[in-house]
Structures are given as structure tokens and as C-alpha cells.
Amino acid sequence: MVDKKLTGAGLRGQVAGETALCTVGKSGSGLTYYGYDIKELADKVSFEEVAYLLSRGELPNATQLAEFKARLKQQRGLPQALKDVLERIPADAHPMDVMRTGCSFLGNIEPEQDFSEADAKIERMLAAFPSILLYWYRFSHDGKRIETATDDDSIGAHFLHLLHDKAPSKLHTDVMNTSLILYAEHEFNASTFTARVCASTLSDIFSCVTGAIGSLRGPLHGGANEAAMELIENMQNADDAEQQLMGMLERKEKIMGFGHAIYREFDPRNDIIKEWSEKLSQEFGDSRLYDVSVRCEEVMWREKKLFPNADFFHASAYHYMGIPTKLFTPIFVMSRVSGWTAHVKEQRANNRIIRPSADYTGPAPRPVPALADR
């Protein structure tokens, strides 16, 4: 990978701290979690193993994994007070706002009172986030008060089960597992940095995650998977995709799901989710969305040397699994909470309050004029 040119804007290229969790864009291997290559993780382990790895620094053994999964399963239920709050959020609210409120409210009724409780609170968030999202979604959209305590083996299957009222197929369970692994961690990205800044004030873990959810929501970050779906769903076929993209590029519009702040030539997660998207398109029996996505990838590279980031092929993959577009970014939350909270722990372990300086661009010192003179 080619190193990105350093410029001041956006703190790009500036080292803002240390981490043992993850490398992004290093040559040889594009993305590693605690030294493990993302491709190998996506091939060989479950998201629960990755969440454990991020939180503890090592992959679990069989007993540790079984115990970890059992604890996650036990914590899928939601307290009545939280259900009451979720029932008051309107159907037209954005689900990312639901996640932000759900997380924040959980921090009111089950607060982190001491940093020694961090691991327990992390597990609670991992277990409860799909339940929070889908309790609200099913109540506000279908008028149903669902039971969120399912017996599914994984977080991905639990999510799909609550959404569709039936246990998912192996294919869909596998795709969700991979997707959650791909989204889990990414060094000092905007939402993680938000979490670390909050942690550096010695705030509680729910505040750190609530802030991170707000940062992830924007279309330049996690919100790009929804924006990518809105783009491709209006493309009739590959030729139409090319024509529309050429027009957008001519008008200097931004193409969501392309480009990256760190990667320069490709995002190592793209090939993985792209392959799953193709498999899903075959099962779905209509490859339009996959075909237009492939053409977008070709045109963007040819015209701008821009490549799809992890978000782009997630759009078609999620759509093929019957997931409504507005739930795409909240799935990112269900996954990235593992990375955010690992960074919170890391920040706390070697903390100094994060407080950079600014170059001043305002007026020179001047006297305050009287009200009548202004």
C-alpha cells in the first residue's frame, strides 16, 4: 500500500496515540486485529471470537468461547423501562438515533459504576444492541412486542431471527458472521477516536459508545452503506450504472462507498464481502444489484482510481438478505461496539486527557465595544 500524503486537514497522517489492537493499510497485510490478518479471521473464526480477541487481546479457547457465548445469550433480554422508551420512539426516526438513545438509556438503568465493570458492560452491549434495534423496529413497523431472548448461537443469527421471525439459513448466518468481523475494528477512525476522546476524560463506557454511535452515523463514515444502497437501487443494469456514474462524476458529486481516508489502492475487506454478495445474488435469483455494483467498481477505478470501501458491497449483500436499508448502519454499530470498547479499555490503561491545540485564525486582540456602539 502507498502511504497517504500528509496534510494538516482532518488530522490526516498524524499519529494521535498508540494502539496494540489493529493495523490499517500497512504493506503486506491491509488489516490486522492483534496481529491476525482479516482474511484469515473471516475464514476461520466467529464474530464472537473476534469480539473476545479485541476485548482480551487473545482468541478464546473452547471453554472460554462457550462461556462467553453463553453469557451473551443470557443477556439478550431488555428491561421493561428500556422497552417503554423504545416504544415511544416514532417509526420514522432514524434507527441510528434509536441505537444512540438505546445505548444512552441502558447507561442510565445499568450504569458502569466502576471501571472494573467494563467487561460486563461490553458483553451487555454486544448482547443487547440487536435486541434494542429490533424491539423498536418490530414494534414501530409491525405493531409487535417481540421476545428478544432467542436461543440462536450467534449475534448475527439472533439479529436475522428477530428481524424475520424465523431462524436464518446457514448462508445468511455465515454472511452476517463475516460482516460483523469485517466491521469490528479499524484503528483510529472517526467514531473510535470519538470514543477514545470521551474515555480520556475518564467518562463511563456508555457515554463513550453513545458518542461513537453519533460519529458513525454520518454518510462519510458508517452511513455510507445506506447511501450506497440508495445509489445502486436506482440503477437498472450495468450500462445504466455506468451512465449514471459518469454523470455524477462530471457534476463532481461524491460517490458513497468509494474511497478511504487511509487505504490508497484497495480496502482488504472489499473482496471478502464482494464474494458473499455474489453468492447471495445467485441464491436470490436476481443479480442486478451485484452486476451494477461491479460496474461501479470498474468505472470508479478507471475514471478516478477510487476503489470500493467495506461499505459498498455490504449494501447489496444486506439487501439480498432482506434487511431494510435503514438498518444497515446499526449493524455496523452491533459490530464496531467491540472495537470501540476495546479502545476505551486501552485508553484507560494508559490515559492522558486528549486535548490537541489549534492554529488561531480569528481577529487580533481588540476592546469590547459598548452595546450602543455595535
Ligand SMILES: CCC(=O)SCCNC(=O)CCNC(=O)[C@H](O)C(C)(C)COP(=O)(O)OP(=O)(O)OC[C@H]1O[C@@H](n2cnc3c(N)ncnc32)[C@H](O)[C@@H]1OP(=O)(O)O
Ligand atoms: C467502512 C467504513 C468507513 O467509514 S469507510 C468510508 C465510508 N465513506 C464513504 O464511502 C463516503 C465517500 N468517500 C469519501 O467521502 C472519502 O473517500 C472519505 C472516506 C471521507 C475519505 O476522505 P479523504 O481522506 O478526504 O479522501 P482523499 O484525500 O482520499 O480524497 C482524494 C480526492 O478524491 C476525492 N474523493 C474521495 N472519495 C471520493 C468519492 N467517494 N467520490 C468522489 N470523489 C472522492 C476527494 O474529494 C479528493 O478530491 P480532491 O483531491 O479534493 O479534488
Ligand SMILES: O=C([O-])CC(=O)C(=O)O
Ligand atoms: O478507518 C476509517 O477511516 C473508517 C472506518 O472506520 C473503516 O473503514 O472501517
